[in-house]
Amino acid sequence: xxxxxxxxxxxxxxxxxxxxxxxxxxxxxxxxxxxxxxxxxxxxxxxxxxxxxxxxxxxxxxxxxxxxxxxxxxxxxxxxxxxxxxxxxxxxxxxxxxxxxxxxxxxxxxxxxxxxxxxxxxxxxxxxxxxxxxxxxxxxxxxxxxxxxxxxxxxxxxxxxxxxxxxxxxxxxxxxxxxxxxxxxxxxxxxxxxxxxxxxxxxxxxxxxxxxxxxxxxxxxxxxxxxxxxxxxxxxxxxxxxxxxxxxxxxxxxxxxxxxxxxxxxxxxxxxxxxxxxxxxxxxxxxxxxxxxxxxxxxxxxxxxxxxxxxxxxxxxxxxxxxxxxxxxxxxxxxxxxxxxxxxxxxxxxxxxxxxxxxxxxxxxxxxxxxxxxxxxxxxxxxxxxxxxxxxxxxxxxxxxxxxxxxxxxxxxxxxxxxxxxxxxxxxxxxxxxxxxxxxxxxxxxxxxxxxxxxxxxxxxxxxxxxxxxxxxxxxxxxxxxxxxxxxxxxxxxxxxxxxxxxxxxxxxxxxxxxxxxxxxxxxxxxxxxxxxxxxxxxxxxxxxxxxxxxxxxxxxxxxxxxxxxxxxxxxxxxxxxxxxxxxxxxxxxxxxx
Amino acid sequence: xxxxxxxxxxxxxxxxxxxxxxxxxxxxxxxxxxxxxxxxxxxxxxxxxxxxxxxxxxxxxxxxxxxxxxxxxxxxxxxxxxxxxxxxxxxxxxxxxxxxxxxxxxxxxxxxxxxxxxxxxxxxxxxxxxxxxxxxxxxxxxxxxxxxxxxxxxxxxxxxxxxxxxxxxxxxxxxxxxxxxxxxxxxxxxxxxxxxxxxxxxxxxxxxxxxxxxxxxxxxxxxxxxxxxxxxxxxxxxxxxxxxxxxxxxxxxxxxxxxxxxxxxxxxxxxxxxxxxxxx
Numbered sequence: 075x076x077x078x079x080x081x082x083x084x085x086x087x088x089x090x091x092x093x094x095x096x097x098x099x100x101x102x103x104x105x106x107x108x109x110x111x112x113x114x115x116x117x118x119x120x121x122x123x124x125x126x127x128x129x130x131x132x133x134x135x136x137x138x139x140x141x142x143x144x145x146x147x148x149x150x151x152x153x154x155x156x157x158x159x160x161x162x163x164x165x166x167x168x169x170x171x172x173x174x175x176x177x178x179x180x181x182x183x184x185x186x187x188x189x190x191x192x193x194x195x196x197x198x199x200x201x202x203x204x205x206x207x208x209x210x211x212x213x214x215x216x217x218x219x220x221x222x223x224x225x226x227x228x229x230x231x232x233x234x235x236x237x238x239x240x241x242x243x244x245x246x247x248x249x250x251x252x253x254x255x256x257x258x259x260x261x262x263x264x265x266x267x268x269x270x271x272x273x274x275x276x277x278x279x280x281x282x283x284x285x286x287x288x289x290x291x292x293x294x295x296x297x298x299x300x301x302x303x304x305x306x307x308x309x310x311x312x313x314x315x316x317x318x319x320x321x322x323x324x325x326x327x328x329x330x331x332x333x334x335x336x337x338x339x340x341x342x343x344x345x346x347x348x349x350x351x352x353x354x355x356x357x358x359x360x361x362x363x364x365x366x367x368x369x370x371x372x373x374x375x376x377x378x379x380x381x382x383x384x385x386x387x388x389x390x391x392x393x394x395x396x397x398x399x400x401x402x403x404x405x406x407x408x409x410x411x412x413x414x415x416x417x418x419x420x421x422x423x424x425x426x427x428x429x430x431x432x433x434x435x436x437x438x439x440x441x442x443x444x445x446x447x448x449x450x451x452x453x454x455x456x457x458x459x460x461x462x463x464x465x466x467x468x469x470x471x472x473x474x475x476x477x478x479x480x481x482x483x484x485x486x487x488x489x490x491x492x493x494x495x496x497x498x499x500x501x502x503x504x505x506x507x508x509x510x511x512x513x514x515x516x517x518x519x520x521x522x523x524x525x526x527x528x529x530x531x532x533x534x535x536x537x538x539x540x541x542x543x544x545x546x547x548x549x550x551x552x553x554x555x556x557x558x559x560x561x562x563x564x565x566x567x568x569x570x571x572x573x574x575x576x577x578x579x580x581x582x583x584x585x586x587x588x589x590x591x592x593x594x595x596x597x598x599x600x601x602x603x604x605x606x607x608x609x610x611x612x613x614x615x616x617x618x619x620x621x622x623x624x625x626x627x628x629x630x631x632x633x634x635x636x637x638x639x640x641x642x643x644x645x646x647x648x649x650x651x652x653x654x655x656x657x658x659x660x661x662x663x664x665x666x667x668x
Numbered sequence: 669x670x671x672x673x674x675x676x677x678x679x680x681x682x683x684x685x686x687x688x689x690x691x692x693x694x695x696x697x698x699x700x701x702x703x704x705x706x707x708x709x710x711x712x713x714x715x716x717x718x719x720x721x722x723x724x725x726x727x728x729x730x731x732x733x734x735x736x737x738x739x740x741x742x743x744x745x746x747x748x749x750x751x752x753x754x755x756x757x758x759x760x761x762x763x764x765x766x767x768x769x770x771x772x773x774x775x776x777x778x779x780x781x782x783x784x785x786x787x788x789x790x791x792x793x794x795x796x797x798x799x800x801x802x803x804x805x806x807x808x809x810x811x812x813x814x815x816x817x818x819x820x821x822x823x824x825x826x827x828x829x830x831x832x833x834x835x836x837x838x839x840x841x842x843x844x845x846x847x848x849x850x851x852x853x854x855x856x857x858x859x860x861x862x863x864x865x866x867x868x869x870x871x872x873x874x875x876x877x878x879x880x881x882x883x884x885x886x887x888x889x890x891x892x893x894x895x896x897x898x899x900x901x902x903x904x905x906x907x908x909x910x911x912x913x914x915x916x917x918x919x920x921x922x923x924x925x926x927x928x929x930x931x932x933x934x935x936x937x938x939x940x941x942x943x944x945x946x947x948x
Contacts, residue, residue, distance in 0.1 A: 462841045504834030508856035
């Protein structure tokens with residue numbers, strides 16, 4: 075067997091204050107191999123990825139351990155010595171190419187600068203070869219473009235071309251497809267797979283998305299609270315996860331191929347500086363029998379076949395069983411609750427008008443969940459805004475229970491405003507940072523239901539319980555909550571109006587997978603308990619599969635496909651739907667639904 | 669929050685500023701109680717140097733400089749303070765409305781502000797005073813009007829930023845009134861950038877009030893006022909320098925300390941001065 079190209083040994087990274095971010099990380103990657111580094115926010119995966127280049131962000135330092143690429147140490151050396159190796163021996167592709175590429179430089183300079191830094195040779199040919207290797211045009215007009223003149227996918231290819239131009243032995247990719255739509259993501263993943271096969275580069279692929287990593291990686295390392303909790307061959311790890319966290323994470327990933335009930339991990343991920351003694355996952359662990367894990371950190375134990383697990387009781391971890399999705403609650407038979415007909419909406423700029431939505435019609439029955447799927451720019455959010463009265467359509471009507479509604483919320487009768495509520499995409503943004511959680515939830519009850527102050531606050535407390543949050547959170551400000559908690563508060567605020575329909579605009583897209591699973595679980599339960607109808611807007615087919623009854627596929631502002639979720643995902647008819655379904659990353663090696 | 673409000677004192681600049689400001693404001697407010705003479709009482713030969721009983725000598729009418737300085741701070745503080753308050757009341761209202769309206773009102777208000785900004789402040793004040801006569805009310809109103817467009821601009825930018833946020837849209841979808849949205853949802857969230865600027869605005873108001881008084885277009889003799897004292901005694905600079913130096917030093921200390929405290933507060937709120945300068 076070839077010796078490993080990347081060797082990381084006992085890596086420990088901490089804040090300048092001495093608080094550890096990453097502890098005891100050891101890894102090996104061989105040439106031509108892809109290692110998937112998986113973790114949720116705060117797990118230390120990006121910090122680890124940067125350390126592979128011998129780099130630590132300001133305020134952070136590599137405290138102990140060694141990183142070695144092809145025999146060259148990258149830690150414990152002077153900055154100048156390491157800098158000469160970055161780009162030539164190891165290179166890095168950042169998450170957001172829109173931010174990583176200097177907007178003032180042309181493509182040829184972006185790629186060419188890398189060559190000039192490491193070899194004082196002519197760069198024209200190298201740049202063209204690098205662009206060709208990621209399937210970008212190599213003609214001069216393209217090379218003279220600026221990053222903002224490219225699409226997100228092309229930008230990411232330029233970033234990858236830049237990383238590859240000096241033929242490094244190891245490429246570290248940090249969530250390279252997170253901001254891209256599924257079709258582009260599928261192409262980038264193909265590109266990475268081809269490069270490692272053809273060039274034999276070693277790849278470390280950092281992601282929060284097990285499905286993406288599962289489709290590409292040879293080996294997977296799962297990080298939780300700054301440590302690797304499980305590491306092994308991708309197939310073995312996905313088929314039979316041994317760490318309860320990995321198992322929970324797998325249970326949280328929605329799969330467009332197989333609609334199923336998601337299983338979330340209870341509790342909240344621990345942040346840097348609040349890690350408990352012993353196993354960091356122990357407080358959330360459901361299968362823990364003794365309290366040994368509360369005192370001692372378990373070692374990474376080999377369970378055979380190069381599969382290592384950091385758990386005392388890994389043998390007890392049950393195999394992941396997949397359950398059928400909850401039976402959707404009965405849908406009201408009488409006329410539709412909401413009817414949208416011939417909707418057309420435009421965004422007027424100073425110089426031009428963009429048609430965001432054209433001739434969209436749909437209906438939602440009481441208690442039904444209609445999902446709207448589309449890529450960014452397909453007009454799905456505009457539809458949501460038209461329904462709640464934040465955007466005035468140019469044509470078409472929104473009809474609630476047989477009564478046509480005014481375009482703007484302020485003109486609608488109060489009863490109509492009460493019956494339709496919205497939850498927004500960004501949890502950091504949807505709650506006023508200066509209002510206490512309790513006040514935020516109580517407000518709709520006061521304004522829309524005329525509850526007196528005291529009753530409204532009692533209602534807020536009750537609703538917090540309903541969205542599975544402790545009642546004491548009512549006294550907190552949104553800044554003190556995690557993203558998932560904030561999104562629950564936003565849901566509670568919507569429920570405070572006693573709505574019949576809740577419009578959910580990408581409400582899980584800013585959340586970690588396990589948090590997303592918990593929010594989806596909650597929504598599914600609330601639907602049954604409160605007989606809520608949902609208009610669920612998302613770009614993620616997997617999410618649709620786990621919550622939607624019917625789905626509307628949107629392309630370029632127009633409906634191109636619609637039908638029951640299961641049928642449409644199993645046998646997509648429309649060409650665009652088929653492309654979406656095929657590009658969606660899915661867990662290849664999950665056991666069948668029981 | 670209370671801790672955050674007081675955190676600015678802990679920085680060296682904040683501490684120095686706070687101590688200086690307290691001293692100067694103390695002199696201005698409490699000075700009259702300690703003044704040995706009435707401000708308009710002649711006690712000796714004009715422009716005589718420091719002597720027993722008159723530590724800073726006398727002015728051009730033979731009045732005690734110390735007494736006049738102790739009496740002369742209140743007008744500066746009161747006029748500049750009132751003008752700043754008025755400027756903020758108007759500026760915040762205009763900025764909120766312009767930033768939130770998304771109608772023709774926004775360009776109309778903002779272009780008017782731009783026109784006002786294109787006049788040099790002193791020229792504007794001189795024209796106003798010439799037209800409307802010299803009175804305290806005109807002075808306060810004039811200084812407020814000079815400041816208002818800048819404040820309105822900052823408030824408008826901050827409002828624009830907030831008005832597209834989810835919680836504001838949620839309030840719109842609830843059908844809340846515009847005034848409730850401005851007051852409950854937006855104003856509390858733009859308090860930071862507004863507060864960051866108060867020090868600078870107050871400093872500027874002090875300088876403007878002092879300048880106008882110095883030019884003789886604000887307060888009229890025999891009122892005791894630091895700027896007026898400098899103005900009416902400038903002929904005697906060589907005979908008794910204290911009559912100029914002491915009030916000039918106090919005005920300088922006041923503006924410097926207000927600025928130091930304002931900056932320290934802004935920094936403790938996490939707002940960089942660089943960004944403020946850009947907005948200006």
